[in-house]
Amino acid sequence: xxxxxxxxxxxxxxxxxxxxxxxxxxxxxxxxxxxFFTPSQVAANEAPQGRNFRIGGLVEAGSVKRQADxxxxxxxxxxxxxxxxxxxxxxxxxxxxxxKGVVTQGRLGPxxxxxxxxxxxxxxxxxxxxxxxxALEQAGKAQKSVVIR
Amino acid sequence: xxGNINWFxxxxxxxxxxxxxxxxPWFGALAAVFGAAGLYIGFxxxxxxxxxxxxYRIIFIHVPAAWMSMFLYLVMAFWAGAxxxxxxxxxxxxxxxxxPTGALFTFIALWTGSLWGKPMWGTYWVWDARLxxxxxxxFLYFGFMALQAAIDDARRADRAGAVLALVGVVNxxxxxxxxxxxxxxxxxxSVSLTKAPTMAATMFAGMIVMAFGFWFYxxxxxLLRVRCIVLERERNSEWVTEYxxxxx
Numbered sequence: 001x002x003x004x005x006x007x008x009x010x011x012x013x014x015x016x017x018x019x020x021x022x023x024x025x026x027x028x029x030x031x032x033x034x035x036f037f038t039p040s041q042v043a044a045n046e047a048p049q050g051r052n053f054r055i056g057g058l059v060e061a062g063s064v065k066r067q068a069d070x071x072x073x074x075x076x077x078x079x080x081x082x083x084x085x086x087x088x089x090x091x092x093x094x095x096x097x098x099x100k101g102v103v104t105q106g107r108l109g110p111x112x113x114x115x116x117x118x119x120x121x122x123x124x125x126x127x128x129x130x131x132x133x134x135a136l137e138q139a140g141k142a143q144k145s146v147v148i149r
Numbered sequence: 150x151x152g153n154i155n156w157f158x159x160x161x162x163x164x165x166x167x168x169x170x171x172x173x174p175w176f177g178a179l180a181a182v183f184g185a186a187g188l189y190i191g192f193x194x195x196x197x198x199x200x201x202x203x204x205y206r207i208i209f210i211h212v213p214a215a216w217m218s219m220f221l222y223l224v225m226a227f228w229a230g231a232x233x234x235x236x237x238x239x240x241x242x243x244x245x246x247x248x249p250t251g252a253l254f255t256f257i258a259l260w261t262g263s264l265w266g267k268p269m270w271g272t273y274w275v276w277d278a279r280l281x282x283x284x285x286x287x288f289l290y291f292g293f294m295a296l297q298a299a300i301d302d303a304r305r306a307d308r309a310g311a312v313l314a315l316v317g318v319v320n321x322x323x324x325x326x327x328x329x330x331x332x333x334x335x336x337x338x339s340v341s342l343t344k345a346p347t348m349a350a351t352m353f354a355g356m357i358v359m360a361f362g363f364w365f366y367x368x369x370x371x372l373l374r375v376r377c378i379v380l381e382r383e384r385n386s387e388w389v390t391e392y393x394x395x396x397x
Contacts, residue, residue, distance in 0.1 A: 007234045015315055022319040026330075035277040035332045056332060093271030095200060103334055120270045125339040127205060127348035129196030 036103045039082035047108070055084060055114060056103040056122060064098055077102060077114070084108075088116040095121035160237045162379040163388045169379075173372040180365035187213075187359030195351045207265045208352070212340075213360035215258035218286060219321050221251035221367060225293075226318045229311035239375075241307030242382065244314060245297055246375035250367050252290035259283060270334060278327035279335035282320055289317040303382050 036056030037047040047053050055077055063076035072089045086104055096102060101122030106115045159165045191209035198205035225247040232240030263273045293310050300306035328337045340346040346353045383389045
């Protein structure tokens, strides 16, 4: 074994050991690295009790209601299995849409309503021109009507 | 392979110095051509996005910069590892020359992302896994440069920096896969090696052309920078003395 091979073995071994250590640490922290909880996780009492946390999911279509004062918004966050009603007072981000992803921070009230202090829009990875989006939507509608028939 | 190509010929700073000088302008020119083409596609050809409107055009800078920030780190770690293994002088110089460009692209990715995040997400910064690991990458670049600058003896600085660079490699897959492994605010990858890109073809083309532009730019400035480092470190050698004499 030449010294250079020995050094290579040490480098490869060192990086592999570090990688394994990092993988173990990250999998141990799996729970803590979560940015938000889904409504199903909240229902299963996996979310922290009595302190601020974030919930994430889709804004249920047709659930967004603006109250008379103009700045208070009510909507429902759903992961299609479970859903949580949310109340928020403030400015919503540009990408906040019904049927789109949202992450909101706040605490769960005793009445089961999530009192949000911050609402963030979670964008998806699809980028397309409006015409394509329209075409997709129409294709979706066409498919649905076929299914209904 | 026929014949004996001496792969180590250009690992000598003396032979690499003129080669780098010849190549750098070509890569610089390629960077200008691809950069201009990419910006043209990005601003004038690519359509408006159906959700984000014009604001999505950040991806033509943000995504290639983020790719380069990770890729350059891997290249830097490769040279650092090669320097440890072969004890070649040039490898350490290459690693040192790559670090500032890598840090620059990391900063651009974080900065543009932050400016986009405020109107789109509703916040400049969140501590989610993708953003945090990219910030750690910036600190790794800074740490590498600071550590090398703190040690006077160049060869010792190379070795210490190499160990840091290799340790930091662990962070790169964490950045890349963070959006798959954990719930993050940052969206998933639109472009990956395993599936078709989830974006319009012209948008994708603009991003790829810009990525090539950034890539050629990185090669050009790294070659120029490594030339400076070569002259600085070899200043007491005979060939640099002779080279300098030619300029008188």
